[in-house]
Amino acid sequence: MEIQVGNSILELIKGDITDISADAIVNPANSSLMGGGGVDGAIHSKGGPKILEECKRIRETEWPDGLPTGKAVITSGGNLKAKYVIHTVGPVWLGGFHVEAELLKQAYRNSLKLAVSKGIKSIAFPSISTGAYGYPIEEASQIAVKTFKDFLEKEGKLEKVIFVLFSDYDLEIYLHVAKQIFI
Secondary structure, eight states: OOOTTTTTEEEEEEEEEEOSSEEEEEEEEOOOOOOSSSSHHHHHHHHHHHHHHHHHHHHHHOOTOOOOOOEEEEEEESSSSSEEEEEEEEOOOOOSSSSHHHHHHHHHHHHHHHHHTTTTTTTOOOTTTTSSOOHHHHHHHHHHHHHHHHHHHHTTSEEEEEEESSHHHHHHHHHHHHHHHHH
16 A cells, blocks of 8 residues: 655555665664564574674664664665665563653654665665564554654655555554554
């Protein structure tokens, strides 16, 4: 499904984010930036050692104590189809009483801002924090889609934003939310 948002297109698809041909893909990283499980592990594995080398340099120079939740950094895409990987740390779900919603908005917004600052025109996102970090997808999808809508309406500097959902269930939830917000 594609939705026109100002001068940008928001697309929602089911797939594997490591196979997406976009200028950048977003990695829902852990704060160590050293790879992990799920999408993070898949991006590091398929992208090859260059991504890890760049993440180590970021840790040595910019974030020696780890990337804080909600912040974003960029590396090359290594062996991926995407030229860049934007790494962001989403919040761990703690019941919704520990500013998780604001931190999730920051993860999306800071990734978008970083993409625009680097001249990126197309970017693909997974559903941040809804895997191992336990964020309920129903709530996370509302935050994600609203954050994109607000950003694209104000910034308009991205040609395409793609949500790449891993399962039919996740895609259906995001499609439902997008229809509520945009139609």
